[in-house]
Amino acid sequence: MLEFASSSAKRCTVPSRRGALSMTPEIRMHSPAKTKAASRFIWSYYASPQTFYPLAGTLIPWFAAAAAIFCAWGLYVGFFVAPSDATQGESYRVIFIHVAAAWMSMFLYVVMAFWAIVGLVLNTRLAAMMSSAIAPTGALFTFLALWTGSLWGKPTWGTWWVWDARLTSELILLFLYIGFIALQAAIEDPRRADRAGAVLAIVGVINVPVIYFSVQWWNTLHQGASVSLTRAPSMAATMLLGMLLMALGFWMYSIAVILSRVRSIVLERERRTDWVIKLAKGESAA
């Protein structure tokens, strides 16, 4: 969230329309030293649920629009620009959502674990809420990675499912997400639920490199990575473009839905605080 905070520095000087910002800081950027101090101040400023809530509300439509644009563009490239695969025919077109969903499933877990660590170490409320808000979306993308993988596996391998290292570790990722959600739901006290969930999320992060490197470490039925940072991708440029666009689209989608979910979590958890009471009265009066 650091980049959101620094990119929205100007917003701080504008009082919120809803009056939810009761402590608007005055920031004037004249010297570099002051700018640095100011950016540190903004970072901690937006770490509070009260100030993050309206910022998230402003950002959601932008990320939603970006998600729609990238997904539409990605689907167009995936179905109308990218050619048929020489060996897999048209069945390979599952790749555009399969790989994007699989990337998101792993990436979101790492982000969830990151916020869990921040919440555990700094004991900040918003970090723990971010962690809880990411889990359902992460679980969804893990399910989609498995589902689309299965529908791709049937025509290419002749089987819906096989207990190979890549597939099994991805299934374990789904169980980690579900375990995290269930554990938090089972503990009534939210702060204790945060801590218990954080420990599970952090321990489970070891599974992410296992998923990623499983195709190298073990002899798997799943193919190796077609895209890697260290060598040229082993696929047509248009195929790669479609995949990257879908990944960007899913990324933007994830940010939009996670921000929306965290806003609801903030309101639910902070419902007894003065700023939420003020907000609720404003909403019902309007």
Next chain:
Amino acid sequence: MNWGSFDAFVAMGGYGLYVWGSYLVTAAALAIEVALLITRRRRTLRMLAHLHGMEGQ
């Protein structure tokens, strides 16, 4: 252009079931998540209105 006709597009070279089975389930899953989030937000705002909206007026 990859597809001569709409039928060819739907057939996906004989892999229609697998390709569309992937895309439709993905689209449905994302749509359901968005719908659930909208419902959750409405429920939360109703809860807040119930809790605080009527006080002190």
